[in-house]
Amino acid sequence: MVEDTCHETGRDGAAQMSPNPQFTKPWHGVPREQITWNPAVIEEACIGCGTCVTGCSRLVYRFDFERKKAVVVDPLNCMVGCTTCANTCPAHAIEFPPIESVLALEGRVGVRHAIEDDLLARHDVLAASNGVPHPDRIVALHVTGKEQLTADVLRVHLKPVVPGDCFCEFMPGQYLELWRPNAEFMSRGYSIANVPQGDGSVELYIRRVEGGRFSDWAFTDMRVSDTVKARGPLGQFSMRSAPDVALLFVAGGTGFAPILALLRQQASSRQPQRDMVLIWGGNRAQDFYALDELSSLMQQLPHLRVVLAVEDGTSAASLPDRLTFATGTAIDVLRQDATLLAERDIYAAGPPAMLRALSQQLDRWDVARARVHIDSFGV
Numbered sequence: 001m002v003e004d005t006c007h008e009t010g011r012d013g014a015a016q017m018s019p020n021p022q023f024t025k026p027w028h029g030v031p032r033e034q035i036t037w038n039p040a041v042i043e044e045a046c047i048g049c050g051t052c053v054t055g056c057s058r059l060v061y062r063f064d065f066e067r068k069k070a071v072v073v074d075p076l077n078c079m080v081g082c083t084t085c086a087n088t089c090p091a092h093a094i095e096f097p098p099i100e101s102v103l104a105l106e107g108r109v110g111v112r113h114a115i116e117d118d119l120l121a122r123h124d125v126l127a128a129s130n131g132v133p134h135p136d137r138i139v140a141l142h143v144t145g146k147e148q149l150t151a152d153v154l155r156v157h158l159k160p161v162v163p164g165d166c167f168c169e170f171m172p173g174q175y176l177e178l179w180r181p182n183a184e185f186m187s188r189g190y191s192i193a194n195v196p197q198g199d200g201s202v203e204l205y206i207r208r209v210e211g212g213r214f215s216d217w218a219f220t221d222m223r224v225s226d227t228v229k230a231r232g233p234l235g236q237f238s239m240r241s242a243p244d245v246a247l248l249f250v251a252g253g254t255g256f257a258p259i260l261a262l263l264r265q266q267a268s269s270r271q272p273q274r275d276m277v278l279i280w281g282g283n284r285a286q287d288f289y290a291l292d293e294l295s296s297l298m299q300q301l302p303h304l305r306v307v308l309a310v311e312d313g314t315s316a317a318s319l320p321d322r323l324t325f326a327t328g329t330a331i332d333v334l335r336q337d338a339t340l341l342a343e344r345d346i347y348a349a350g351p352p353a354m355l356r357a358l359s360q361q362l363d364r365w366d367v368a369r370a371r372v373h374i375d376s377f378g379v
Helices: 051-055 084-088 100-106 109-121 215-220 253-267 291-300 330-336 352-364
Strands: 061-064 069-072 137-148 153-160 175-179 188-191 202-207 227-234 246-252 276-282 304-310 323-327 344-350 372-376
Touching: 051 061, 051 084, 100 109, 100 352, 153 215, 188 202, 188 253, 202 215, 202 253, 246 253, 246 330, 246 352, 253 276, 253 291, 253 344, 276 330, 291 304, 291 323, 304 330, 323 330, 330 352, 344 352, 352 372
Parallel strands: 246 276, 246 344, 276 304, 304 323, 344 372
Antiparallel strands: 061 069, 137 153, 137 227, 153 202, 175 188, 175 227
């Protein structure tokens, strides 16, 4: 238990230690005491070398000279996410909570906004000054179409304001950054769902984020004919497999957008007989969208199998032909049918937590990392 006292010197001259307010201020808006992140010493493994005690500038540790053991005294002083002491412990005698607890906090909208606000407020101090120009183009795009497909998903079509001033040579799977008009917020990234068009038009799927600075505007205030500034194309997620290699696509939520672009690319290629499987995960049956488009692609790609993995176990009243439902996550579907992985290159896109879990599971199955291509996106 951490005592709620301040650093001060007692009558005997000894320091009475406690959390340092300099280190325990809120972490991106989250009170430090609400974050479980600090080291724990495995006493039977500790060899008393003192590396952690002297190496931590935040005074998380003290040293018990009688027992020759490191002791965690001020856990709240620990920097959230730091594991330096564990990394440098020669006896591997220090443990931390799973890093997923911190990554989950980073996924909160309030935390992302706090980080963005901090960056903008300290722009002059934090801006890189190497003078290297950004390699990607910035163009103006008109909103030519807006369609709400589900309660949380919006399909948006954009076209260059100036004909020819476009991202005409992007690779399917890449993304754009968009700026909300007349706002000082930073850009937001959205994957392009179509293959390159001659007129430079792009199709995006925007997920509603509660309190999201761009998505709230897109759902409520964006209008057809509005102009947005865009930068791109960005990202390295693209088709890298030889034409004769079978493919497994795994998507979560609006991670379906770059996967849809890759499927459209396959449909426009000269290999319609390619063996392909798509597993698309969602929380509820009503979370899936563009199923008619997916059904049309299946007609063009006769060897494409599609499984919609629904976590709550519900299924839609009716489905286009050859689309099937499974209960559980996309990873559950793979666990139930290991043949889906056999000799396939894997392309996955979706929320970071899903992709971390997928990567860990693929490692357990000894899937060669050279076969795995992952595209992650944030809030």
